[in-house]
Amino acid sequence: MHMAHEMMLGKDIFGHRFQADQECKIKKYNFKKPDKFSKDQIRTISIIHETFARLSTSTLSAMLRSLALIHVAAVDQLTYEEFIRSVPNPTCLGIVNMNPLKGMAVLEIDPSLTCAIIDRLLGGRGDGATTGREYSEIEMGLIEGVLIRLLGGLREAWTPVFNLAPLLGQIETNPQFAQIVPPTEMVVLISLEAKIGEAEGMINFCVPYITIEAIMSRLTAVYMYSTVKRKANVSEVAPDLMFDIKSEALVCVSGERISLERIGALKKGDRIRLPEWKDGGAFIRSGGVPVLNLTRQARPDSQGLEFSVEPPVITKLEFLESQKAPPEADLQRIEEPLIKMSDEIRRGFESLQKKMSELSSWQESVADQLEYGGPPTEIPEHRTGGRRPFAVVTRDNVDWLASVIGVEHPQLIGMILSFLSSDLASDVIGRLPESIRPDIIKRIGTIERIAPHVIQEVERTLEKKMRAMPMEEVMRSGGIDTAVGILNYATRSIEKQIIEYLEDDDPELAEEIKRRMFVFEDIVLLQPEGIPKIYHEAGPQQFAVAMKGIIHEVHDHIFKCLNEEDLEELKSELEQTKPMRLSDVETVQQTVVSIIRRLEQSGEIIVARADEKLV
Structure with a gap:
């Protein structure tokens, strides 16, 4: 009974030819992860992308001026979720529209490669160090150009199978x-x-099955190589070269349409009407197809025939083919030039839109300057015939520039600074974090040639950021100088209360404010009897150094407050002091200012304020 049940079950599965003693090989099948691509299709896809790898090697080597080696490591089929889980975050993900197919694909570049590409584009050595941070707007613009160039190679690699026209849609990092x-x-x-x-x-190209489902039948080696062979047999030739080809040709005139029955009944001497003969129409046929149109010329002697040649009927050697190409091949020959023409038109429009955008931005800037005032702005480079890069950076916006590029790739910072004047670059680097300064100087010293389009892309993005940010208001408001100015006009009680609070909450800020609130030149605010006390506390030598470089009014005020003995001693020290660095003089002045503040706090001297009267 049990054996009969097994036989019935086996017949239900394998059919009526199943025998109980027949051995069967059972293959596991995962319904959650079905195989959509056959081995032949996987092999064909691998061959296509070996070509893509070779083209990408040439493209990146030329762009980066460095040897790039790329080859296909593996071709696998998996679920999209498995692919997404294997991708790091952040990374560079290019979303590709697979025109004319209805679907998208993903081109992903490993973060270490992305950093190396950016480094090489900016003139670096191409180290693959990655910080795991998000890519900046400038870096995304540079990577976009690289992805577009790679997609050009992808289009060419797919040509034997399908006239693909991939277009970069957007770039994601998550x-x-x-x-x-x-x-x-x-x-x-x-x-x-x-x-x-x-x-x-790794460079990963992920193509969903649903995207290429319509052309799955073409993903075979037989189809790919047969397409290549057909295209190799049909080549464009100039019309005048066709006359150099030795081929049997017949001059023909179109006759009337007759049935097969009448053709079978034709005998010698029967006549067939030639409707076009009266109008002079004729053509030359070679290889079984018409190649040239002719027009018969009338001759008065009625001896012989004379024809004039019209434009050629075809411009391809189609008549050399042994058999007529299938309609699909004809369609591909029509599609290819149309796609190329479409790409050229698209690139032309993109270039035109970019130039119009630059001119529009320049016009807006000029309009703002005419209305609100300000220095003239340089017009775009393609209008000026060339100018020094990053001319938009001036002494007035170095703080803004340092805040913007401080989070960028060190090679990008080095590239920008290398185009600035030495004093301006020094001012910018002094505002950057101390930890990255040595690396930036190292990169500036080893920087190599940089492609003009890379410089233009970086400059364009910086100018865009500058136009979007109201820098004038930001630079002229806030800061320690503003706080010092407010406290200088505050009453002594308010100043004391604020300074004491800051000394507990932020000692560094409190010290910086105190240092700026009273400078050495403010010694004129002291009572006359207070200056000799400061002179003796600091000592003649130190006081003489502090007086170097001050204005004559302060100089004369100090001389008036000292007695004759101290005055002679100070003048002698002033004559003996040698030239010194300004920074050393400022350090001594701060020492004297510290003495003044200490004496003021102890009540030994009084610093007069703008709102205070001494009685």
């Missing part, structure tokens, strides 16, 4: 924001192993 298909959708993942200089990493 894999969770790149949900182009459901998580369970099957994809084919082409992993390219790349080495640029010393940096190594």
Whole structure:
């Protein structure tokens, strides 16, 4: 009974030819992860992307002026969720529109490779160090240019199978924001192993099954190589070269349309009407197809025939083909020039839009300056015929520039500073974090050639940021100088209360405010009897150094407050002092100011305020 049940179950599964003693090989099948691509299709995809790897090697080597080695490491099919989980965050994800197919794909570049590419584009050595931070707007603009160039190679690699026209849609850094298909959708993942200089990493191209489902039948080696062979047999030739080809040709005139029955009944001497002969129409046929139109010329002697040649019927050697190409091949020959023309038109429009945007921004800037005043702005580079890069950076906006580029890639900072004047670059680097200053100087010293389009992209983004930020208001408001100015006009009780609070809460800020509230030149605010006390506390030598470089009014005021003995001693010290660095003089002045504040706090001297009267 049990054996009969097994036989019935086996017949239900394997059919009526199943026998009980027949051995069967059972293959496991995962319904959650079905195989959508056959081995032949996987092999064809691998061949296509080997071509893409070779083209990408040439493209990146030329762009980065460094040897790039790229090859296909693996081609696998998996779910889209598995691919997204394997991608680091942040990374560089290019969302690609697979025109004319209805769907998208993802081109992902490993972070170490991305940093190396950015470093090389900016004139660095291409180290692959990564900080795990988000990419800046400037870096995203540079990577966008690289992805567009790589997609050009992808289009060429797919040509034997399909006239693909991939277009970069957007760039994401978080894999969770790149949900182009459901998580369970099957994809084919082409992993390219790349080495640029010393940096190594992966370039992954993820194509969902649903995107290329319409052309799955073409993903076979037989179709790919047959397409290549057909295209190799059909080549463009100039019309005048066609006459150099030796081929049998017939001059023909179109006759009337007759049935097969009448053709079978034709005999010698029967006549067939030639409707076009009266109008002089004729053509030359070679290889079974018309190649040239002719017009018969009338001759008075009625001896012989004379024809004039019209424009050629075809411009391809189609008549050399052994058999007519299938309609699909004809369609591809029509699509290819149309796609190329579409790409050229698109690139032309993008270039035109970029130039119009630059001119529009310049016009807006000029309009603002005419209305609100301000220095003239340089017009775009393509209008001026060339100018020094980053001319927009001036002494007035170094604080803003330091705050913007302080979080950028060190190579980018070094590239920008290398185009500034030495004094301006020194001012900017002094405002950057101490930890990155040595690395920036090292990169400036080893910087290499930089492509003009890279400089223009960085400059364009900086100018865009500058236009979007109201720098004048930011630079002229707030800061320690403003706080010092307020406290200088405050009453002594308010000043004391605020300074005491700051000394407990932020000692460094309190010390900086106290240092700026009273400078050495403010010694004129002291009572005359207070200056000799300060002179004796500081000593003649130190006081003489502090007086170097001060204005004559302060100089004369000090001389008037000293007695004859102290005055002679001070003048003698002034004559003996040698030239010194300004920074050393300022240090001594701060020492004297500290003595003044100490004596004021002890009540030994009084500093007069603007709102106070001494009685």
